[in-house]
Amino acid sequence: xxxxxxxxxxxxxxxxxxxxxxxxxxxxxxxxxxxxxxxxxxxxxxxxxxxxxxxxxxxxxxxxxxxxxxxxxxxxxxxxxxxxxxxxxxxxxxxxxxxxxxxxxxxxxxxxxxxxxxx
Amino acid sequence: xxxxxxxxxxxxxxxxxxxxxxxxxxxxxxxxxxxxxxxxxxxxxxxxxxxxxxxxxxxxxxxxxxxxxxxxxxxxxxxxxxxxxxxxxxxxxxxxxxxxxxxxxxxxxxxxxxxxxxx
Amino acid sequence: xxxxxxxxxxxxxxxxxxxxxxxxxxxxxxxxxxxxxxxxxxxxxxxxxxxxxxxxxxxxxxxxxxxxxxxxxxxxxxxxxxxxxxxxxxxxxxxxxxxxxxxxxxxxxxxxxxxxxxx
Amino acid sequence: xxxxxxxxxxxxxxxxxxxxxxxxxxxxxxxxxxxxxxxxxxxxxxxxxxxxxxxxxxxxxxxxxxxxxxxxxxxxxxxxxxxxxxxxxxxxxxxxxxxxxxxxxxxxxxxxxxxxxxx
Numbered sequence: 308x309x310x311x312x313x314x315x316x317x318x319x320x321x322x323x324x325x326x327x328x329x330x331x332x333x334x335x336x337x338x339x340x341x342x343x344x345x346x347x348x349x350x351x352x353x354x355x356x357x358x359x360x361x362x363x364x365x366x367x368x369x370x371x372x373x374x375x376x377x378x379x380x381x382x383x384x385x386x387x388x389x390x391x392x393x394x395x396x397x398x399x400x401x402x403x404x405x406x407x408x409x410x411x412x413x414x415x416x417x418x419x420x421x422x423x424x425x426x
Numbered sequence: 427x428x429x430x431x432x433x434x435x436x437x438x439x440x441x442x443x444x445x446x447x448x449x450x451x452x453x454x455x456x457x458x459x460x461x462x463x464x465x466x467x468x469x470x471x472x473x474x475x476x477x478x479x480x481x482x483x484x485x486x487x488x489x490x491x492x493x494x495x496x497x498x499x500x501x502x503x504x505x506x507x508x509x510x511x512x513x514x515x516x517x518x519x520x521x522x523x524x525x526x527x528x529x530x531x532x533x534x535x536x537x538x539x540x541x542x543x544x545x
Numbered sequence: 546x547x548x549x550x551x552x553x554x555x556x557x558x559x560x561x562x563x564x565x566x567x568x569x570x571x572x573x574x575x576x577x578x579x580x581x582x583x584x585x586x587x588x589x590x591x592x593x594x595x596x597x598x599x600x601x602x603x604x605x606x607x608x609x610x611x612x613x614x615x616x617x618x619x620x621x622x623x624x625x626x627x628x629x630x631x632x633x634x635x636x637x638x639x640x641x642x643x644x645x646x647x648x649x650x651x652x653x654x655x656x657x658x659x660x661x662x663x664x
Numbered sequence: 665x666x667x668x669x670x671x672x673x674x675x676x677x678x679x680x681x682x683x684x685x686x687x688x689x690x691x692x693x694x695x696x697x698x699x700x701x702x703x704x705x706x707x708x709x710x711x712x713x714x715x716x717x718x719x720x721x722x723x724x725x726x727x728x729x730x731x732x733x734x735x736x737x738x739x740x741x742x743x744x745x746x747x748x749x750x751x752x753x754x755x756x757x758x759x760x761x762x763x764x765x766x767x768x769x770x771x772x773x774x775x776x777x778x779x780x781x782x783x
Contacts, residue, residue, distance in 0.1 A: 349707070656687045
């Protein structure tokens with residue numbers, strides 16, 4: 308990874324240390340980590356499931372604090388899984404934005420939520 | 427955000443630009459972004475659903491390429507959602523590691539996958 | 546299962562036949578089936594992720610047809626997983642309603658979406 | 665719905681009664697119900713995330729009891745969502761099995777977990 312990623316590198320190392328200290332590597336197959344990540348993404352979604360879109364834009368502080376914890380859980384499993392698969396997350400993210408730019412050309416996608424296959 | 431995060435800041439800005447160019451902000455309520463994030467996390471999980479844990483550790487190149495794309499989608503929605511909620515992802519992630527260290531003390535959690543409430 | 550469940554019993558048997566004919570039992574561990582179920586639930590969610598709540602109440606016919614397929618996928622994996630674990634789905638569902646009635650007493654829960662732990 | 669579905673009809677009615685008594689219909693847009701369903705499917709998945717496939721086939725009784733509760737939650741939200749969209753779940757499920765039989769012809773799909781688009 309390059310200089311851009313020093314924050315994600317520090318996080319990756321902190322997560323390695325955490326898991327090693329607890330002998331948790333045995334549970335951290337990519338299959339299991341992908342499950343854990345999906346579970347945390349759903350815990351994050353749960354904070355919003357009965358809110359209106361407007362309410363979701365104006366979260367009270369204690370709710371925002373809970374959401375912040377779930378965002379953190381998702382990032383931690385994402386970084387851990389990317390580490391196990393030796394994937395550069397930031398590079399992958401930028402590559403995907405490039406691909407999406409082709410799938411969703413501005414002139415055809417502007418103002419529409421349709422999936423690229425339905426454009 | 428601080429110097430550590432320059433990679434995530436660049437990504438956040440690229441995602442703002444992408445959505446603005448397509449007039450997509452109207453769809454990007456936190457509620458909707460949390461849904462989209464959960465959907466992408468499940469698309470990532472789908473790549474592993476029929477694999478054994480061992481197979482998940484030895485992905486063929488074309489499979490790894492597909493997984494890499496899904497990891498990117500998850501990070502992109504995570505950064506977008508954190509941006510809308512003005513949450514510093516890296517700080518939140520490190521704070522959560524601290525909290526987890528208390529929930530899962532090494533002497534009690536070592537070698538066990540039990541949830542903290544069952545320790 | 547009792548007479549009430551003849552529909553779910555027929556579905557369970559059709560799914561057994563389908564998997565047996567394709568020698569798919571080897572992939573149908575409860576762990577894998579739970580993953581597949583979560584993936585299908587997210588595919589269902591995807592149909593709604595950019596819609597407003599009002600739009601979700603007035604789906605055009607072609608959209609409803611796609612949603613119907615995803616509802617079917619979720620039920621099929623749910624019945625298959627319950628079969629593997631020898632769980633009577635209808636009985637479990639009614640038992641859970643009883644438990645929820647205690648968690649969410651009418652006088653305290655009426656008109657509120659708060660989780661029972663926050664009531 | 666026909667005679668086959670009397671169990672699902674009874675469940676549908678019990679869920680209507682439960683929500684009406686608590687004035688919860690206001691929260692039960694299809695969009696919100698789809699979110700809640702995805703959240704419950706992930707809570708079910710969480711019970712398996714660190715288990716091996718073999719362990720998932722041999723759940724201890726207290727674990728099976730917890731899984732049973734999550735299976736119930738998924739079915740309850742599925743029936744509630746299908747009710748709101750006026751979808752006959754059993755018919756949809758059987759129709760999907762027919763469609764899957766074409767996507768996964770026995771001679772080509774036997775013994776393989778490949779997705780139909782990769783067959």
